[in-house]
Amino acid sequence: MSDKCDLGLIGLAVMGQNFVLNVESSGFKVAVYNRTSNKIDEFMERRAVGKNIRGCYTLEELVDSLIRPRKVMLLVKAGDPVDAVIDSLIPLLDREDIIIDGGNSHFRDTDRRAEKLEKLGIRYLGSGISGGEYGALHGPSLMPGGDRQAYQEIEEIFREAAAETLEGPCVGYLGPGSAGHYVKMVHNGIEYGVMALTAEIYDIMRKILELEPEVMAGHFARWNESRDSYLLEITAEILRRDDEKSEEKLIDVILDTAAQKGTGKWSVQDALELGIAVPCITAAVNSRLLSAVRDERLKISRELGGLKKDRPGQQEKDRLGQQEKDRLLDSLEDALDFGILIAYAEGLKLLEAASEEYGYDLDLAEVARIWQDGCIIRANLLQEIRQVYQEEEPVNLFFSSRFRVETAGKIAAVRDVVRTAKDVGLAIPALTSALDYYDSLRAEESPANLIQAQRDYFGAHTYQRKDKEGVFHTEWQDIHNI
Numbered sequence: 001m002s003d004k005c006d007l008g009l010i011g012l013a014v015m016g017q018n019f020v021l022n023v024e025s026s027g028f029k030v031a032v033y034n035r036t037s038n039k040i041d042e043f044m045e046r047r048a049v050g051k052n053i054r055g056c057y058t059l060e061e062l063v064d065s066l067i068r069p070r071k072v073m074l075l076v077k078a079g080d081p082v083d084a085v086i087d088s089l090i091p092l093l094d095r096e097d098i099i100i101d102g103g104n105s106h107f108r109d110t111d112r113r114a115e116k117l118e119k120l121g122i123r124y125l126g127s128g129i130s131g132g133e134y135g136a137l138h139g140p141s142l143m144p145g146g147d148r149q150a151y152q153e154i155e156e157i158f159r160e161a162a163a164e165t166l167e168g169p170c171v172g173y174l175g176p177g178s179a180g181h182y183v184k185m186v187h188n189g190i191e192y193g194v195m196a197l198t199a200e201i202y203d204i205m206r207k208i209l210e211l212e213p214e215v216m217a218g219h220f221a222r223w224n225e226s227r228d229s230y231l232l233e234i235t236a237e238i239l240r241r242d243d244e245k246s247e248e249k250l251i252d253v254i255l256d257t258a259a260q261k262g263t264g265k266w267s268v269q270d271a272l273e274l275g276i277a278v279p280c281i282t283a284a285v286n287s288r289l290l291s292a293v294r295d296e297r298l299k300i301s302r303e304l305g306g307l308k309k310d311r312p313g314q315q316e317k318d319r320l321g322q323q324e325k326d327r328l329l330d331s332l333e334d335a336l337d338f339g340i341l342i343a344y345a346e347g348l349k350l351l352e353a354a355s356e357e358y359g360y361d362l363d364l365a366e367v368a369r370i371w372q373d374g375c376i377i378r379a380n381l382l383q384e385i386r387q388v389y390q391e392e393e394p395v396n397l398f399f400s401s402r403f404r405v406e407t408a409g410k411i412a413a414v415r416d417v418v419r420t421a422k423d424v425g426l427a428i429p430a431l432t433s434a435l436d437y438y439d440s441l442r443a444e445e446s447p448a449n450l451i452q453a454q455r456d457y458f459g460a461h462t463y464q465r466k467d468k469e470g471v472f473h474t475e476w477q478d479i480h481n482i
């Protein structure tokens with residue numbers, strides 16, 4: 001038997017280390033390399049001890065230790081590091097060898113790299129990986145795209161490493177070029193949406209319902225019994241956790257500013273490029289931006305902050321009674337379901353448009369299947385979403401035969417939650433945007449007739465009419481006689 005390795009892995013940070021151990025545990029031999037060599041020592045002396053893993057201290061050594069055609073996977077920081085590693089690998093690789101970028105690369109970078117490598121005869125795959133540290137080790141959701149033949153050659157490794165559901169491993173070839181990284185980007189966009197919605201529901205629970213974290217945790221955990229959503233599950237766990245450094249709950253001592261690495265923003269940017277509205281996801285990105293300007297918020301809130309501060313005397317008067325609180329709590333459950341469905345609907349609409357524009361030829365039922373386990377947005381809901389796309393081509397996910405009636409049935413509760421929050425001045429942008437998305441799409445008439453007229457008024461952009469074909473212009477004012 002050859003002592004050569006099945007896979008070479010570059011980048012021994014959180015994802016790399018765990019993914020290597022996962023692949024090795026499935027019976028493959030892996031060679032590893034990291035730019036900073038003490039991380040190789042550390043890994044080899046601790047987590048890799050006794051395993052079929054070879055530590056390599058140069059890229060030459062790594063490449064020489066691989067079975068041909070060589071399969072080299074990168075799990076390094078997205079951006080310039082990926083180009084730097086690829087440039088160092090090029091002189092060492094032969095035609096037909098395969099490079100797999102498993103990081104969160106921007107899809108346009110993936111297309112650029114694939115094009116460059118194709119000219120050299122090196123095959124390229126861009127693969128999204130979701131599931132964080134735990135998923136990388138125990139089974140992530142893998143979203144590969146690029147050279148189809150190359151995928152077939154690494155398929156066995158990916159299938160063994162991926163999370164497993166009754167419908168098979170959470171991996172599948174998604175399409176050419178940057179299809180895999182695009183799907184991962186949108187996965188993260190949806191993730192932003194679901195996280196923002198969950199945070200807004202938590203905010204209502206603490207500021208309007210005045211619940212303790214432990215009690216909120218109980219509600220999230222109960223709601224999650226039938227939903228099996230990873231993000232709801234961890235929300236309940238987070239809310240229960242005591243702080244080790246104080247007497248408080250940990251959630252109460254964590255600073256209220258959220259960072260972001262880019263995939264949410266990229267989803268919104270490309271949605272705008274493609275002319276696809278993703279308001280709930282956009283609101284989630286904006287929420288993080290607004291949370292980050294803490295100094296500005298603190299200054300303004302000193303004068304204007306606090307629920308109902310702009311309506312003095314109302315605070316006590318309008319405090320909800322127990323019955324109203326119970327009703328609101330029930331509404332929150334429906335509102336969260338609704339918001340989450342809209343976040344998925346927006347993401348899937350974006351994928352539909354991108355598939356068309358970039359020629360990915362995505363199978364949305366397969367995308368939903370791959371997201372069913374291993375990833376951050378996994379939830380039972382994805383089984384239903386998968387069935388929708390197996391059975392029909394819905395004009396919108398929320399309007400599919402499976403979700404249409406159910407969604408309409410939740411709307412009164414959503415309006416109740418939005419109204420209550422707005423009334424006391426609590427910002428819930430993701431849920432409000434989700435509701436606006438729904439209301440915009442169910443409106444027979446939009447107010448864009450006025451916008452057409454305004455554009456024609458100041459810019460002679462012309463307008464279309466309801467009653468006649470063609471384009472029209474009105475001389476709204478006689479500019480020569482003003």
Ligand code: NBP
Nearest residue numbers: 011012013014015035036075076077078081084103104132
């Ligand atoms: P990081 O994104 O923190 O990257 C650290 C790794 O990149 C280290 O191995 C580092 O080597 C290497 N690196 C850098 Br930085 N610059 C380099 C260069 N110029 N040449 C070679 N190597 C370089 O690691 P991560 O959190 O494990 O994530 C890896 C990828 O997976 C990223 O694209 C990330 O966005 C994506 N991802 C992460 C998660 C997660 O939960 N963390 C989840 C899903 C996807 P060094 O040790 O020498 O500095």
